Amino acid sequence: MNALAPVSQLGGVVLAVALAPLLAGWVAQCRAWLQSRSAPSLLLPYRTLRKLFRKDAALATQASPLFRATPYAVFGAMATAAAIIPSVTTDLPLARVADAIALVGLFATARMFIALAAMDIGTVFGSMGARREMMIGFLAEPALLMVLFNAFLMFGSTALPTIVKGTLDADGLTLHPSLAFAGVAFVMVLLAENARIPIDNPGTHLEVTMIHESMVLEYSARHLALIEWASWLKLFNYACIGFTLFVPWGIAPHTAGPSGLLLAIVWLLVKLAVAGAVLAVIETVSAKLRIFRAPEFLSMAFLLAVLGLLVHLLLQS
Amino acid sequence: MHGVSALTATTTLTALLGLVASWLLIGALGLVQSNRIGWVARTLFPLGALVALGVAGMGAVSLGTGFAAQTSVLAFGLPDMPFHVRLDALSGFFLLLLGTAGAGISIFAAGYFRHGEGTAPGLLCLQYHVFLASMALVVLADDAYLFMVAWETMALSSYFLVTTQHRIPEIQRAGFLYLLMAHVGALALLLCFGVLHGGSWLMTFDSMRAATLSPAWAAAAFLLALFGFGAKAGLVPLHVWLPEAHPAAPSPVSAMMSGLMLKVAVYGMLRISFDLLHAGPWWWGMLTLTVGLVTALFGAVFAAVQTDMKRLLAYSSIENIGLIFAALGLALLCYAFDMRLLAALALAAALLHALNHALFKSLLFLATGSVLHATRERSLGKLGGLIRRMPWVATLALVGTLSLAGLPPLNGFVSEWLLLQAFLSTPSIPHAFINMIVPLGAAVVALTAALAGYVMVKFYGVIFLGQPREPSLMQAHDAGWLERVGLAWLALGCILIGVFPQAALDAIAGVTQTLLGTVIQRGPAPWWIAPVAQAQASYNGLWLLLGMAGVIAMMFVLVRRMYHGRVRRVPPWNCGYPELTPRMQDTAEGFGQPIRHMFGPFFRIERELPAADDQFPHYRIQIDDHFWHGLYLPLARIVGWLADALSMLQRGRLAIYLMYSFLTLIVLLVFVL
Numbered sequence: 002m003n004a005l006a007p008v009s010q011l012g013g014v015v016l017a018v019a020l021a022p023l024l025a026g027w028v029a030q031c032r033a034w035l036q037s038r039s040a041p042s043l044l045l046p047y048r049t050l051r052k053l054f055r056k057d058a059a060l061a062t063q064a065s066p067l068f069r070a071t072p073y074a075v076f077g078a079m080a081t082a083a084a085i086i087p088s089v090t091t092d093l094p095l096a097r098v099a100d101a102i103a104l105v106g107l108f109a110t111a112r113m114f115i116a117l118a119a120m121d122i123g124t125v126f127g128s129m130g131a132r133r134e135m136m137i138g139f140l141a142e143p144a145l146l147m148v149l150f151n152a153f154l155m156f157g158s159t160a161l162p163t164i165v166k167g168t169l170d171a172d173g174l175t176l177h178p179s180l181a182f183a184g185v186a187f188v189m190v191l192l193a194e195n196a197r198i199p200i201d202n203p204g205t206h207l208e209v210t211m212i213h214e215s216m217v218l219e220y221s222a223r224h225l226a227l228i229e230w231a232s233w234l235k236l237f238n239y240a241c242i243g244f245t246l247f248v249p250w251g252i253a254p255h256t257a258g259p260s261g262l263l264l265a266i267v268w269l270l271v272k273l274a275v276a277g278a279v280l281a282v283i284e285t286v287s288a289k290l291r292i293f294r295a296p297e298f299l300s301m302a303f304l305l306a307v308l309g310l311l312v313h314l315l316l317q318s
Numbered sequence: 319m320h321g322v323s324a325l326t327a328t329t330t331l332t333a334l335l336g337l338v339a340s341w342l343l344i345g346a347l348g349l350v351q352s353n354r355i356g357w358v359a360r361t362l363f364p365l366g367a368l369v370a371l372g373v374a375g376m377g378a379v380s381l382g383t384g385f386a387a388q389t390s391v392l393a394f395g396l397p398d399m400p401f402h403v404r405l406d407a408l409s410g411f412f413l414l415l416l417g418t419a420g421a422g423i424s425i426f427a428a429g430y431f432r433h434g435e436g437t438a439p440g441l442l443c444l445q446y447h448v449f450l451a452s453m454a455l456v457v458l459a460d461d462a463y464l465f466m467v468a469w470e471t472m473a474l475s476s477y478f479l480v481t482t483q484h485r486i487p488e489i490q491r492a493g494f495l496y497l498l499m500a501h502v503g504a505l506a507l508l509l510c511f512g513v514l515h516g517g518s519w520l521m522t523f524d525s526m527r528a529a530t531l532s533p534a535w536a537a538a539a540f541l542l543a544l545f546g547f548g549a550k551a552g553l554v555p556l557h558v559w560l561p562e563a564h565p566a567a568p569s570p571v572s573a574m575m576s577g578l579m580l581k582v583a584v585y586g587m588l589r590i591s592f593d594l595l596h597a598g599p600w601w602w603g604m605l606t607l608t609v610g611l612v613t614a615l616f617g618a619v620f621a622a623v624q625t626d627m628k629r630l631l632a633y634s635s636i637e638n639i640g641l642i643f644a645a646l647g648l649a650l651l652c653y654a655f656d657m658r659l660l661a662a663l664a665l666a667a668a669l670l671h672a673l674n675h676a677l678f679k680s681l682l683f684l685a686t687g688s689v690l691h692a693t694r695e696r697s698l699g700k701l702g703g704l705i706r707r708m709p710w711v712a713t714l715a716l717v718g719t720l721s722l723a724g725l726p727p728l729n730g731f732v733s734e735w736l737l738l739q740a741f742l743s744t745p746s747i748p749h750a751f752i753n754m755i756v757p758l759g760a761a762v763v764a765l766t767a768a769l770a771g772y773v774m775v776k777f778y779g780v781i782f783l784g785q786p787r788e789p790s791l792m793q794a795h796d797a798g799w800l801e802r803v804g805l806a807w808l809a810l811g812c813i814l815i816g817v818f819p820q821a822a823l824d825a826i827a828g829v830t831q832t833l834l835g836t837v838i839q840r841g842p843a844p845w846w847i848a849p850v851a852q853a854q855a856s857y858n859g860l861w862l863l864l865g866m867a868g869v870i871a872m873m874f875v876l877v878r879r880m881y882h883g884r885v886r887r888v889p890p891w892n893c894g895y896p897e898l899t900p901r902m903q904d905t906a907e908g909f910g911q912p913i914r915h916m917f918g919p920f921f922r923i924e925r926e927l928p929a930a931d932d933q934f935p936h937y938r939i940q941i942d943d944h945f946w947h948g949l950y951l952p953l954a955r956i957v958g959w960l961a962d963a964l965s966m967l968q969r970g971r972l973a974i975y976l977m978y979s980f981l982t983l984i985v986l987l988v989f990v991l
Contacts, residue, residue: 055881057884058884059888062889065705065706067783076873077873098858098861099862100855102738102855106724106725106726106735109771110725112771113774116775120783121784122890123702123785123898124898128904131779132904136772142771147760154745157854159742159854159855218891227877296916303765307758310758314745314753317745
C-alpha cells in the first residue's frame with residue numbers, strides 16, 4: 002500500500018458516483034444514433050438528477066419507513082460496491098474488507114431492498130415487478146458468482162485486485178478458454194441485471210414488459226433520483242467488474258504514482274466509451290424476450306459459466 | 319477467558335448438570351399451579367431463560383483455550399450401567415447454541431403462552447423444559463444408553479408439544495407422522511450403536527472410540543447414523559414430517575424444533591462420524607455432500623411455493639439443514655484426503671451456519687407466532703400490511719429475513735461465504751474426478767442461496783408489506799414487551815455474529831481442534847476473518863457495515879442540506895381504475911408462480927381449472943411432494959397390507975385360538991421327539 006492509497010480509494014468511489022450518470026447518458030446517446038434518432042445530451046442524466054432532487058417528494062399515504070429508507074440503502078450498497086472494484090487502481094485498502102462474494106452479496110442486498118419496497122405500497126405493478134425482479138435475480142446472482150469463480154480458480158483469490166494483478170503479471174497474452182465461456186455468461190448477466198434489452202427495457206413504461214420500472218413506479222423526487230442514480234451506478238459497477246475480469250489492462254498497479262493514476266483514468270474512460278457503445282449495439286440489434294423466456298436466457302448464462310468452470314478444471318488436469 | 323476456565327475447570331460439568339436439573343425442576347413447578355398464567359408464564363419461563371443463559375455461558379467456558387474434556391459418572395442409571403457424561407468443545411459449542419437461542423425463545427414464550435390453547439399451561443411448561451433439558455443431555459451424554467434415553471425423551475416431549483392443540487385432527491395426524499419418523503430414526507441409531515461397540519458390549523463412547531471396526535462395519539454404522547440423524551434433521555427423502563410438524567406446534571415450539579432440535583441431530587452426526595468413527599473413506603463425505611445439496615435445493619424450491627407462513631419456514635429449515643450437511647460432507651471428504659485445513663474450513667462453515675440458523679430461524683418462527691396471535695391467520699393469502707400495525711415485530715423480523723437471505727453484513731452471509739470459500743478450495747483435492755465434481759457443488763450452493771432471497775422477499779413482503787388483505791387485520795396489535803425482548807435478543811445475535819464473525823469463529827476453533835486437530839487461520843481482528851490467507855480472501859463485517867452506513871448517512875445529510883426534506887402524502891397511483899383494492903396485490907401463490915413454472919418436475923401438481931360456462935368459476939391448485947406419493951404412501955400401503963394379512967390369524971373365536979395352541983404343541987412335539 003503506498004501513500005496514495007486512501008486518496009485513490011476515496012477518489013475511486015467519487016469517480017464512480019460522478020461518472021455513472023455519464024455512462025448512462027453515453028449509452029442512451031449511442032442508442033439514439035443507432036436508431037437514427039436525434040440524441041439527447043450527454044449530460045441529460047445529471048439534469049434529471051438535479052430536477053428530481055429539487056422536487057417535493059410525493060409519497061403514498063400508506064408508505065412505511067422501509068419505503069423511504071430503501072433509496073438510501075440501495076445507493077449505499079452500490080457505492081460500497083464501487084469501493085471494492087478496482088476500476089482505476091489495484092491499490093484499494095477496502096478491497097480486503099469485502100471480496101467478490103461480498104460484492105455479489107451487496108448487489109443482492111440492493112435487490113432485496115428494492116423488491117421489498119416495491120411490495121410495500123401494495124399496488125399491482127409493485128408486487129409484479131418485485132416478483133419478476135427476484136426471478137431474474139435468483140438466476141443472475143449464481144451466474145455472476147460462477148463467472149467470478151472462474152477467475153478465482155485461475156488466480157486463487159476472490160479478491161478482485163489480486164485477480165487483476167494475476168492477469169497483469171502474466172507474461173504476454175495467454176488465452177484462457179474458460180474465460181471465453183465466462184465472458185459470454187457475464188455479458189448475459191450484465192444485460193439481465195441492469196434491466197437492459199433483451200430482458201427488460203429501461204426506456205419503457207409498458208406494463209407487460211417492464212420489470213425495474215414497475216418496481217420504482219411509486220417513487221418520486223429525491224427518492225427516485227437516488228434509485229436512478231444507484232441503478233446507473235450498478236451499470237457502471239458491472240462494466241468495471243467486466244474490465245477487471247476480462248480486460249484489466251490499463252488499471253494502475255500498486256506502485257503507480259499520480260501520473261499513473263491519471264493515465265489509468267483515461268484508460269477507464271476509453272474502456273467505458275467502448276463498452277457503452279457495445280452495449281448500445283447489443284440493445285439495438287436484439288429484440289426483447291418474453292418474460293417467460295428470461296429464465297431460459299439466464300439458465301443459459303449460468304450453465305455457460307459452470308461450463309467455463311469445468312473447462313478450466315479439465316484443461317488443468 | 320483463560321482465567322475463568324482455570325477457575326471453573328473442575329466445576330463446569332457439575333454446574334451444567336445442575337442447570338439441566340433446574341430446568342427439570344422449573345418444569346415440575348409448572349404443575350403446582352398449572353392454570354395460573356402469571357405463575358407459569360411470567361415466572362417460570364423467564365427463570366428457564368436465565369438457566370438457558372447459564373448453559374450458554376458454561377458452553378462458552380468450555381470453548382476457551384486450554385479446556386480439557388471433563389467426564390463424570392452419574393450415580394444413577396441401570397444397576398451396572400451408570401450414566402456417563404462428558405463435556406468437550408463439541409458439546410460446549412452446541413450447548414452455547416442451545417442456550418443462546420433457547421434464552422430468546424423462553425423469554426418470548428413467557429409472553430406468548432396463554433389460556434385456552436389445548437394443553438394446560440403448567441403441563442406445557444413441564445414438556446417445554448423437559449424438551450430443553452433432554453436436548454442438553456443428548457449433547458452431554460457419553461454413553462449410548464444415556465444418549466438414547468435423552469434422545470427418546472427429546473422426541474417424546476417434543477411430540478407432546480407438537481400436539482398441544484390435540485383436538486384438531488390435522489395436528490393429530492402431524493404428530494403421529496412425527497412420532498413415527500422419530501422412531502424409525504431412533505431404531506436406526508440403536509442399530510448404529512449396536513455396530514459401534516465393536517463386539518466389546520461396552521456402551522460408553524470411550525470404548526466405542528477405541529473399538530476397531532472393519533471398513534464394512536464402519537460403513538454400516540455411518541450409514542445408519544446418516545439415516546437416523548437425517549430423519550431427525552429432515553434430510554430428503556426423510557423430510558416429510560418436518561413441514562407437517564413445524565406448523566402444527568405452537569410457535570415457540572416450532573422455533574425450538576427448527577432452531578435447536580435439528581441442530582442436536584447435526585451434533586449427533588458430528589459426534590459419531592468424526593469422534594467415534596474417526597471419519598472414513600471419501601465416499602462418506604461425497605454421499606453426505608450430495609444428500610445435503612439435494613436437500614438444500616429441494617427445500618428452497620418447495621419453500622418458494624408455500625402459502626402457509628410456517629410451512630414456508632419449515633421448508634426453509636430443510637434447505638438450511640441441507641447446507642449444513644453439505645458443509646459437513648465436504649469436511650468429511652477433505653478429511654479423507656488428509657486435507658485438514660480445508661476440512662476445518664468446511665466444518666467451521668457447517669457449525670457457524672448451524673448457529674446462525676438457530677438464531678434467525680427461531681427469530682422468524684417466533685415472529686410468525688406474534689403474527690398468529692395478532693391476526694389468528696397462518697395463511698399468507700390473508701395477511702399483509704402488518705408493518706404498519708406491528709412495527710416492532712416487523713422491524714425485528716426484517717433482521718431475520720435479511721440474515722436468512724444471506725445478505726451482508728448479517729450473519730447468514732458469513733457462513734455462506736465460508737462455505738463457498740471451502741468449495742472453491744476443493745480443486746486441490748488429489749483425486750482426478752472429485753476435484754472436478756465438487757466445485758459444481760458451489761453452483762448449487764449459490765443457486766440455493768439466491769433462491770433463499772426469493773423466498774424471503776415473498777415471506778416478508780406478503781406478511782408485512784402491502785395492504786392488509788383482510789379487514790380484520792386493521793385490528794392487529796403489536797407484540798407484548800416480553801415477546802419483543804425475545805425477538806430483539808435473537809436479532810441482536812444475528813447482527814453481532816455478522817459484524818464480529820471472527821469472534822464466532824474463535825468459539826468454533828476449539829471444536830475443529832478437538833475433531834480435526836487443526837484450526838483455520840485467525841483473522842486480524844474480531845470483526846475481520848481471513849480463514850485461508852489474507853491474499854486469498856478476507857471479509858470484514860464491521861468495516862463493511864460502517865462503510866455502508868457512512869455512505870448512507872452522508873447521502874442523507876447531503877440531500878437534506880443541499881435540497882430539502884419536503885414530503886407530500888398522496889394516494890398511490892391506481893392505474894386509472896376507480897380504486898386500488900388489496901385483492902389486486904400479488905398473492906402468495908402468484909409470487910411462487912415463476913418457481914412453480916421453472917421447477918415443474920420437482921412438484922406433483924393437481925390443478926382444477928374453471929370451465930368456460932362455470933356458474934362459480936374457481937381455480938384450485940394443490941402442490942404435493944413426489945416423495946409422499948411415490949415413496950411413503952406405497953410404503954404405508956405395503957405395511958397396511960401386511961398387517962391385514964397378519965390379522966387373518968386373529969379370528970376372535972376361542973376355538974381357533976385353541977387350535978393354534980394345539981398345532982403349536984404338535985409341532986413342538988415333532989421337534990422334541
